[in-house]
Amino acid sequence: MMPFAYSKPADIEAAVRLAGPDARFIAGGTNLLDLMKENVAQPRRLIDITGLPLREVSETAAGGLLVGALVGNAELARHPRIEADYPLLSQAILAGASPQLRNMASSGGNLLQRTRCPYFYDTGTPCNKREPGSGCSARTGLNRNHAIFGASEHCVATHPSDMCVALAALAATVHVQGRQGTRQIAFADFHRLPGNEPERDNCLSDDELITGIELPAPRFAEHVHYLKVRDRASYAFALVSVAAALTLDGDRIGELRLALGGVAHKPWRQPDLEARFQGQPATADTYAEIARVMMSGAQPLAHNAFKVTLAHNAIIRALGTAQQRQSGATS
Template sequence: MIPFAYSKPTDIASALELAGPNARFIAGGTNLLDLMKENVAQPEQLIDITGLPLREVSASATGGLLIGALVGNAELAQHPRVQADYPLLAEAILAGASPQLRNMASTGGNLLQRTRCPYFYDTGTPCNKREPGTGCPARTGLNRNHAILGASDQCVATHPSDMCVALAALEATVHVQGKQGTRHIPFAEFHRLPGDQPQRDNCLAEDELITAVELPAPRFAKHARYLKIRDRASYAFALVSVAAALTLDGDRIGELRLALGGVAHKPWRDAELEARFKGQPATAATYADIAKAMLQGAQPLEHNAFKVTLAHNAIIRALGQAQQRQGATS
C-alpha cells in the first residue's frame, strides 16, 4: 500500500472540490481497502464521505423511495418500507456478503465495487481491467466463475453485487453530483459492458459522487424472488443469481422484471424480452421460453458452460417461486 493523504469533508461541495483522477471517495471501504492492500488501487488521496448528510431513507416525490448513498446495507435490508414494498431488494441484500460486511457496506459503495476476478486481484498477472492493453488471461485460464453474456475479447469478468441485480430489476435511478452539476442515471445505464475499455466499470466522471438511489413506486411487492446459486450457503459470490418479479393478470403475466447476476460485467436485463412475454400464460413452459430467450446469446468459456444450464433452471425456478408468493411475509 502506497502512502496517501486523507480528508474528511462535512459537505458535498467540499468533497467534490477534493475529487480528481488520483483521489477516491471512501465510505465503508469494504472493497476499496482490499484493493489498496493488494496494490490494485493506489489512490494518492482518500476522501472520507461518512460525514456527509446522505444517510436518510425517505419517500420520493413520485411515490417511490429515496435511499441516501451512505445508508448501510444491513439497515436498508431491515427498513420497514423496503421489506413491505421492495422485498426483492431486501432479499438480495441479505444474500450478499456476511453480517459484518453488510453492517459496514454502504448503498453507494455497493454500486461501485470492483470485480472479484482473481486475475484482476493478482498484480503478478496481466489484466486489461487493471492495466489496459496487457491481456485477459481469464479467457484461456481458469474461468469457471466468469461471464457467459456481454463479454469481450478484452474482459470476461462478472459484476459481484447481489443488491445491484435487484436494483436493475426494479428499475432504480442513480442520483449523482459532480462539479458540473447533478445527474439522474437510469440503473440500466449506470454500469458498462467491457467492450474495449474494461477498466471502466460505470459511467461516472472522476469528480462525480453518488448521492442517492431512487426506487420507483412499488409494483412488485407481492410476487418477487431473489434466487442466488453459489458454491456454499454463506459468504460466497453468485455463480448465477436471478431477480424475478411479476404481476399477474389472472393466470397470465402482467408485468415482468428479470435480471441476472454472476453472468456478465453488469447486472443482465433485457427490457424488450420482458415486454414480449406480457400477456403470456404464467406457466413453467412460459418460464422455460423466457429462460431460453434470456440466454440466447450466451458464449461460455472452457470451464463455465455449466452456467448456461444453471441460469436456465434458476430463471424457471425463481419465476415459479415469485408467482407462488403472496406478499413479502408469506
C-alpha cells in the same frame, strides 16, 4: 500499500472539489481497502464521505423512495418500507456478503464494487481491467466464474453485487453530483460492458459522487424472488443469480422483470424479452420459454458452459417461486 492523503469534507460540494483521477471516495471501505492492501488500487487521496448528510430514506414526489448513499446495507434490507414495498431488494441484500460486511457497507458503495476475478487481484498476472493493454489472463486461464454475456476480447469479468441485480430489475435511478452539478442516471446505463475500456466499470466521471438511489413507486411488492446459486451456502459470490418480479392478471403475466447476476460485467436484463411475455400464461412452460430465450445469446468460455444450464434452470425456479410468494416475505 502506498502512502496517501486523507480528507474528511464537511459537505458534498467540498467532497467533489477534492475528487479527481488519483482520489477515491471511501465510506464503509469493504472493497476499496482490500484493493489497496493488494496494491490493485493505489489512490493518492482518500476522501472520507461518512460525515455527509446522505443517511436518510425519504419518499419521493412520485411515490417511490430515495435512499441516501450512506444508508447501510443491513439497515436498508430491514427498513420497513423496503421490506413491505421492495422485498426483492431486501432479499438480494440479505443474500450478499456476511452480516459483518452488510453492517459496514454503504448503499452507494455497493454500486461501485469491483470484480472478484482472481486475475484482477493478482498483480503478477496480466489484466486489462487493472492495467489496460496488458491482456486478459482469464480468457485462456481458469474462467469458471466468468461472463457468458456481454464480454469482449479485453475482459470477461463479472459484476459481483447482489443488490445491483435487484436494482436493475426494479429500474432504479442513480443520483450523482460532481463539479458540473447533479444528474440522474437510469440504472441500466450506470454500469458498462467492458468493450475496449474494461478498466471503466461505470459511467461516472472522476469527480462525481453517488448521493442516492431512487426507487420508483412500488409495483412489485408481492410476486418476487431473489435466487442466488453459489458454491457454498455461506459467504460466497454468485455463480448465477436471478432477480424475478411479476404482476399477475388472473392466470397470466401482467408485467415481468428479470435480471441476472454472475453472468456479465453488469447486471444482465433484457427489457424487450420482458415485454414479449406480457399477457402469456403464468405457467412452468412459459417460464421455460422465457429462460430459453434469455439464455439463447450466451457465449460461454472453456470452463463455464455449465452456467448456461444453471441460469436456465434458475430462471424457471425463480419465476415459479415468485408466482407463489406472498407479500412481505423476505427470506
